[in-house]
Structure formats: structure tokens, C-alpha cells
Amino acid sequence: MNYQFDFSFLWDPDNAYWRDILHGTWLTVQLTVLAIVLGFALGAACAIGSTSRIPSLRRAIAVYVEIIRNTPLLVQVFWLFFGLASLGFKFSAFSAAVLALTINIAAYTSEIIRSGIESVRKGQIEAAESLGLSRMQLLFDVVLPPAIERVLPSLAGQFVLMMLATSIMAQISTEELMAAASRIQSETFRGFEIYIVVAVVYLALAMALRLSFAFLAWAAFPRRRRLGTPV
Amino acid sequence: MTLSLANIVYLLQGTLWTVALALLGFAGGGALGLAVALMRVSRFAVLRLAAGTWIQVVQGIPLPVLIFLSYFGLGVTGFDVPALIAVALSIAINSSAFLGDTWRGCIQAVAKTQWEAADSLALNGLQRMVDVVLPQALRLAIPSTIGFSVQIIKNTSYAVVIGFIELTQSGKIINNALYEPFLIFSIVGLIYFMLCSPLSNASRRLEARLRARGA
Amino acid sequence: MTLHAIAPASTAEPAQATPMVRFNDVHKSFGIVEVLKGISFAVGRGEVVCLIGRSGSGKSTALRCINGLERITTGSIDVCGHAVTPDGKADLHAVRKRVGIVFQSYNLFPHLTVEQNITLAPRRVKKTAPTEARALAADVLAKVGLSDKIASYPEQLSGGQQQRVAIARALAMQPEVMLFDEVTSALDPELTGEVLKVMEDLARGGMTMVLVTHEMAFASRVADKIIFMHKGRVHETGPRDLLSRPETPELRQFVGTGL
Ligand SMILES: Nc1ncnc2c1ncn2[C@@H]1O[C@H](COP(=O)(O)OP(=O)(O)O)[C@@H](O)[C@H]1O
Numbered sequence: 042m043n044y045q046f047d048f049s050f051l052w053d054p055d056n057a058y059w060r061d062i063l064h065g066t067w068l069t070v071q072l073t074v075l076a077i078v079l080g081f082a083l084g085a086a087c088a089i090g091s092t093s094r095i096p097s098l099r100r101a102i103a104v105y106v107e108i109i110r111n112t113p114l115l116v117q118v119f120w121l122f123f124g125l126a127s128l129g130f131k132f133s134a135f136s137a138a139v140l141a142l143t144i145n146i147a148a149y150t151s152e153i154i155r156s157g158i159e160s161v162r163k164g165q166i167e168a169a170e171s172l173g174l175s176r177m178q179l180l181f182d183v184v185l186p187p188a189i190e191r192v193l194p195s196l197a198g199q200f201v202l203m204m205l206a207t208s209i210m211a212q213i214s215t216e217e218l219m220a221a222a223s224r225i226q227s228e229t230f231r232g233f234e235i236y237i238v239v240a241v242v243y244l245a246l247a248m249a250l251r252l253s254f255a256f257l258a259w260a261a262f263p264r265r266r267r268l269g270t271p272v
Numbered sequence: 273m274t275l276s277l278a279n280i281v282y283l284l285q286g287t288l289w290t291v292a293l294a295l296l297g298f299a300g301g302g303a304l305g306l307a308v309a310l311m312r313v314s315r316f317a318v319l320r321l322a323a324g325t326w327i328q329v330v331q332g333i334p335l336p337v338l339i340f341l342s343y344f345g346l347g348v349t350g351f352d353v354p355a356l357i358a359v360a361l362s363i364a365i366n367s368s369a370f371l372g373d374t375w376r377g378c379i380q381a382v383a384k385t386q387w388e389a390a391d392s393l394a395l396n397g398l399q400r401m402v403d404v405v406l407p408q409a410l411r412l413a414i415p416s417t418i419g420f421s422v423q424i425i426k427n428t429s430y431a432v433v434i435g436f437i438e439l440t441q442s443g444k445i446i447n448n449a450l451y452e453p454f455l456i457f458s459i460v461g462l463i464y465f466m467l468c469s470p471l472s473n474a475s476r477r478l479e480a481r482l483r484a485r486g487a
Numbered sequence: 488m489t490l491h492a493i494a495p496a497s498t499a500e501p502a503q504a505t506p507m508v509r510f511n512d513v514h515k516s517f518g519i520v521e522v523l524k525g526i527s528f529a530v531g532r533g534e535v536v537c538l539i540g541r542s543g544s545g546k547s548t549a550l551r552c553i554n555g556l557e558r559i560t561t562g563s564i565d566v567c568g569h570a571v572t573p574d575g576k577a578d579l580h581a582v583r584k585r586v587g588i589v590f591q592s593y594n595l596f597p598h599l600t601v602e603q604n605i606t607l608a609p610r611r612v613k614k615t616a617p618t619e620a621r622a623l624a625a626d627v628l629a630k631v632g633l634s635d636k637i638a639s640y641p642e643q644l645s646g647g648q649q650q651r652v653a654i655a656r657a658l659a660m661q662p663e664v665m666l667f668d669e670v671t672s673a674l675d676p677e678l679t680g681e682v683l684k685v686m687e688d689l690a691r692g693g694m695t696m697v698l699v700t701h702e703m704a705f706a707s708r709v710a711d712k713i714i715f716m717h718k719g720r721v722h723e724t725g726p727r728d729l730l731s732r733p734e735t736p737e738l739r740q741f742v743g744t745g746l
Pocket residue numbers: 517522540541542543544545546547548549
């Protein structure tokens with residue numbers, strides 16, 4: 042085997058494929074950021090809901106989380122995208138992708154945050170109650186900050202996995218990185234090369250995402266800044 | 273048009289392929305992952321570095337990209353690569369990074385005193401690992417490993433990117449003909465759920481038992 | 488009866504006689520286990536009442552019923568003019584604004600600095616302005632002798648310091664009654680002194696205090712009243728020299744064994 046690597050198509054004067062890769066990357070970044078923001082909000086809400094005193098709410102959230110965690114993202118995407126289309130809802134591939142990713146990541150986020158909430162010691166909740174804090178104040182001032190601080194590494198890991206999973210959105214023709222790669226492959230027949238390039242881009246994105254979370258932890262949790270990682 | 277018996281049989285065939293892929297991926301990923309874990313706790317810095325890099329790199333590449341890389345990469349050797357091989361290999365590579373990383377954690381979680389006790393009995397490095405550390409690490413590793421097997425089953429759905437006809441792809445093909453997406457993908461989802469849910473529950477139960485015993 | 492309507496009891500009696508906390512035949516069960524079997528006692532304004540007794544005799548439970556951390560089963564507790572009743576709803580918020588509690592395990596909020604721990608409740612519950620809350624924090628920290636730790640996080644402090652911060656945090660709500668549940672039990676012996684001193688200063692300053700303690704010397708020196716609890720009941724009550732002349736065999740034995 043003496044395969045000749047040829048990456049020259051990237052800067053082919055007629056067809057500067059690097060632009061397509063850049064454009065696809067930008068879409069991947071948009072998908073990721075939107076899904077993280079929306080998914081975190083929905084996931085945190087579900088985590089809070091799963092500590093509620095209303096049994097039917099807890100039950101509904103548990104069922105949702107179980108369904109999402111025990112089926113592949115791709116099936117959820119097809120279900121939503123083709124299903125909603127069959128009902129006559131006109132969704133762009135991009136919105137469908139964001140919606141599916143949000144619903145998916147929120148379930149994992151909810152489980153992770155819930156485990157953080159459960160790790161908050163009972164004594165702290167009693168102390169806050171004794172000081173007269175309301176249930177909402179207790180939640181937002183006393184329970185959630187240390188809970189989220191504690192599970193931030195797991196959350197970051199899950200978000201990185203989700204970013205990588207955006208790569209299947211090409212299946213519903215979202216014009217993200219993988220879709221760009223697939224098109225370039227079909228025009229240049231340099232499959233191995235293009236996917237090496239794409240792998241490098243995802244690696245860089247994963248690293249950037251991990252760094253962003255490290256920075257976020259540093260910025261959002263002053264105790265970390267002063268004392269390092271909490272035990 | 274409605275779902276026929278033939279459609280159901282087709283889906284079940286796809287399910288068999290999904291299970292086969294998952295088993296292949298798990299076997300390959302387990303073997304590779306054990307090597308990665310052992311390298312990660314090795315005495316030799318080079319091996320630790322190599323395994324660490326492997327984990328970082330593989331965990332930063334989407335499985336669909338790995339599948340294409342295997343497909344085209346094996347293709348450049350001149351072979352006509354069956355999709356099954358490309359997908360199974362990719363899942364094995366992907367799993368090796370995740371399993372290797374968790375197993376490394378389990379090996380290191382075996383109490384330091386156990387390592388020292390083995391040393392005091394004059395066991396050599398291999399005996400210490402095989403007779404003392406690994407059996408104890410195994411117990412710690414079971415819940416998370418079963419948990420990851422759920423991930424592997426779900427990951428097999430990525431085989432659709434090169435058109436391999438497993439469960440998700442069979443669903444897609446039937447849907448192209450019948451156009452009953454809610455029905456078909458609900459059934460597909462339900463089959464995945466029936467495969468994954470018992471494993472998830474077992475993993476959670478064992479995890480809780482392990483924690484209870486540790487506390 | 489008619490006299491009552493014209494002149495309410497509270498204004499007719501001297502201030503000393505208006506109890507800040509009064510247990511009226513309080514029962515408390517956990518499931519089928521009755522832990523408090525009809526408790527009655529009163530704590531006057533400025534009084535220091537020590538609850539002593541064997542482990543499991545119901546001291547903590549009694550204390551925690553006062554601010555509603557445990558819900559009583561029957562009876563009632565009057566706290567600063569509010570009634571704590573078995574339905575658990577009544578005025579709990581009002582009670583908690585007036586009653587401070589300090590726990591054995593400090594329970595400081597780990598993600599907040601000492602100052603933030605102290606200012607949280609005044610700002611959230613009483614809507615105190617931030618600058619005012621900070622002044623308050625400086626004030627209560629000075630009282631417990633920890634002014635230099637205002638910017639520290641709890642984990643940077645010793646157990647004794649954390650417990651003093653917990654006292655300061657409760658004081659910042661300007662409570663009318665302070666509850667202490669074995670606040671020195673988790674501390675190394677050499678650190679208990681600094682915490683006991685803060686409590687003694689508070690007592691001398693006129694704070695109404697109910698404390699569960701195993702520090703018999705402290706109780707004998709500071710308490711206005713000592714309540715010996717035994718098997719969920721108030722078994723013997725007396726002034727601070729009670730321990731030197733116990734009457735019931737149970738208290739005699741308790742004093743004899745030390746704990
Ligand atoms: N949350 C609870 N659930 C069930 N039983 C409890 C609970 N809290 C306390 N108890 C029981 O109530 C009894 C009194 O406990 P406690 O008030 O803590 O005693 P003390 O503080 O005097 O040591 C003990 O037998 C204890 O086991």
C-alpha cells in the first residue's frame with residue numbers, strides 16, 4: 042500500500058473547499074451553543090422539578106429522562122424531524138436539529154444536576170430554612186450553586202459528547218461540518234483526507250469546549266478561583 | 273399503507289444486526305480498552321502518555337467520523353471493506369477510549385494497601401496485577417461497564433452514515449416506503465428501549481449496591 | 488374572663504413573666520415511636536435554659552420543634568408571640584425570623600464567603616440593603632472575634648472558627664431567641680473554649696438562649712435554668728446548681744457518669 046495523501050483540494054483555486062469546511066464548522070458551533078444553552082435551562086428545570094412535592098411531575102420527568110437515555114439520539118431526531126413534517130409542521134433542518142439536541146441533552150443534564158442537588162447536605166438546607174429563606178431562595182442561593190459547581194466536570198463531558206453528536210445532523214441535511222465533508226467527498230473522492238481534516242476540526246472544537254468550561258468554572262465559581270477544585 | 277408483517281420481520285432483522293454490532297464493538301472495545309487501561313497505569317511514562325493521548329484524541333472525534341475514517345482508511349489498503357467491519361472497528365476504537373478511561377479509574381481505586389500487600393508478598397508486577405488488583409477492580413468496574421454497554425447499543429445507530437442496515441436504518445427504509453414516521457420510529461425506539469433499559473437499570477442497581485457496601 | 492378582655496394578660500404581667508418560648512404539653516412522634524411524651528416548660532426573656540440528658544432522650548428534637556424543623560404531633564409551642572402548632576403552617580416564617588439556631592455540624596454554606604454566609608438571610612429575608620448588610624456582618628463578626636476572616640471561605644477555617652461564624656450568621660438576623668444544639672460536640676477539646684466564651688458573652692448580654700449541651704461546667708456557670716430530659720419527658724428542673732444536688736436517681740446517675 043503506497044497511498045498518496047493529497048490535501049490540495051482544500052485550496053483548489055476553482056473550489057476553495059476550506060471555505061465549506063469553515064462554514065460547516067460555524068454551523069456546528071451554532072448548533073452546539075444553542076443546544077447547550079437551551080438544554081441546560083430545560084435540564085435544570087427538570088432537575089428542580091424532580092425534587093418537587095408533586096408526584097405526577099416527578100413521575101413525568103422520570104419517564105422523559107428514561108426514554109431519552111435508553112434510545113439513540115438519531116432515532117429521536119428521525120422521530121421528530123420526519124414525524125413533525127408528516128403532521129405538516131414546516132421545520133428547517135437547523136431548527137429540528139436544535140430541538141432534538143435540546144430535548145436530548147436536557148435529559149442527561151437533568152440527571153447530572155439532580156445528582157448534584159442530592160449531594161447537598163441536609164444540614165445546609167435546614168440552616169437555610171432556619172434563617173427564614175423561602176423555598177425558591179433556598180433553591181437558588183443555597184442548593185443550586187454548590188450542586189452545579191460539583192457536577193460541572195460531568196456536565197462539561199456531556200456537552201462535549203453532544204457537540205460530537207451534532208455530526209449526525211447531516212442525516213436530516215443540516216449543513217453542518219459532516220454534511221460539508223460528505224459533499225466534498227462526493228466531489229473530490231478524497232474521502233480519507235477530508236475525514237482526517239474533519240476529525241482534526243472536531244478535536245479542536247472538543248478542546249475549545251473543554252477550555253471554555255474550565256474558564257466558565259473559573260469565572261462563575263469564585264471559590265474555585267481561590268481554593269482550587271472543591272472536594 | 274400500514275405496517276405489514278414483512279416490515280416487522282425486517283425491523284427484527286435490523287435488530288439482530290444492531291445486537292451483533294454491539295457485541296462485536298463491545299468485545300473489540302473491551303480488549304483494546306483493557307490494554308489502554310493497563311498502559312495508563314503502567315510504570316513506563318511513554319505507555320502512559322500514549323494511552324492518555326489515545327483517550328483524549330478518540331474522545332474528541334465523533335463516532336460517525338471514525339466510521340468514515342475506518343471505511344476510507346481501510347479502503348486505501350486496496351481492500352473492499354465491508355461496512356460491518358468498518359462500523360465494528362470504529363465502535364471498538366471509540367469504546368476502548370471510554371472503557372479504558374473508566375477502567376483506569378477502577379484500577380487506581382483499588383486501595384494502595386492492596387498493592388503494597390502484594391509487594392510485601394514478593395509478587396511480581398504481573399502477578400500483582402492479575403491476582404490482586406484486577407479482580408478487585410473488576411468488581412468496581414461492573415456497574416459503569418454495563419452502563420457503557422447501553423452507550424454502545426445506542427452508538428450502533430451511527431452505522432446509518434455508511435448505509436449499514438441495522439435497526440435505525442431498517443426503520444428509515446421502511447419509513448421511506450410507508451411514510452408513517454411516528455409509528456415506525458416509535459417502534460424502533462421501543463426496541464432500543466427494550467434492549468437498553470434492563471441494562472441501565474442493572475447498572476444503576478449495582479452502582480447503588482456498590483456504594484452502599486463502600487459506605 | 489371579662490377582666491381579661493379589658494386588660495390582656497401580657498400587659499398586666501411584668502416583662503420577666505412573658506415567656507419567649509413556652510412548650511405546652513408537646514408530643515412528637517416519628518412514625519409510631521413517640522420521642523417527646525408531653526413536654527412543658529417556659530423560657531423567659533433573657534433567660535438561659537440548658538437542656539441536658541442522655542443521648543436519645545429527645546433534647547435535639549425538642550429544640551428543633553421550636554423553629555419548626557420538626558413538626559410537633561400534639562400540643563403547641565408559643566414562640567415570641569407566635570404559635571407553633573401541629574399543622575406546621577402557622578407563622579413558621581415569622582418564628583424563623585425571630586429565632587436563630589446553631590447546629591452541631593456548623594452547616595455553613597460552603598460556596599459562600601464568611602461575609603456572604605452572614606449577609607444572605609438579612610438581604611433575602613429582611614431585604615436589608617447590601618451596604619447595611621455588610622455593616623451588620625462586620626458587627627456580628629466582631630462580636631465573635633473573627634473580623635479578620637470576613638473574606639474567607641468556610642473550608643479555610645478551623646471548626647471552632649466555623650462554629651463562631653455560624654453563631655454570627657444567626658445573630659445577623661437579630662433574633663430574639665437563640666437555639667444551640669450541642670454546638671461544641673464536634674470540636675476538638677482545645678477549640679471548645681473559644682465557642683463557649685462567645686456563648687457566655689451572649690448570655691451576659693441578655694440574649695434569650697435555649698441550649699442542648701454536654702458541657703456541665705458551662706451549664707452550671709451560665710444557665711438560669713437546667714432541664715434534665717429523660718426518655719422524652721422533662722424529668723427534673725432546677726436552677727444552675729441543680730447538678731450539685733440532684734433529686735431523682737436518674738439525674739444523680741447522669742451526673743455521676745458525666746454524660
Ligand atoms: N428524623 C428522625 N426519624 C426517626 N427517629 C428520629 C429522628 N430524629 C430523632 N429520632 C429519634 O428520636 C429520639 C430522640 O432523638 P434526639 O432528639 O436526637 O435525642 P438527643 O438529642 O437527646 O440525643 C432518638 O431515639 C432518635 O433515634
